[in-house]
Amino acid sequence: MPRMAHLAQARWCGAEGIDKVVMGSDYVDMSFGDAYGTHIKDLRWESRAVFVVDQDGIIRHVEYVPIGGQEPNYAATLAALKELA
Secondary structure, eight states, rough: OOOHHHHHHHHHHHTOOSSSSSOOOOOOTHHHHHHHOOOEEETEEEEEOOOOOOSSSOOEEEEEEETTOOOOHHHHHHHHHHHOO
């Protein structure tokens, strides 16, 4: 992960009091974005998306947010998580 992305993520986690999350970045090769349909190639950007993955690595819920700045449907995501619990 590029150092700048790592530092920005660490600052955000610290500011929000988040200490039990492992952050990652797809900035260098966009392999996640290409594999999961979040890479906006014209901008070299990742679109916002939510994936709920079960313990076997199967995607149980996915939402691609259509407009930059729009929030995902958190209620639907939480419902999908509760089904797995």
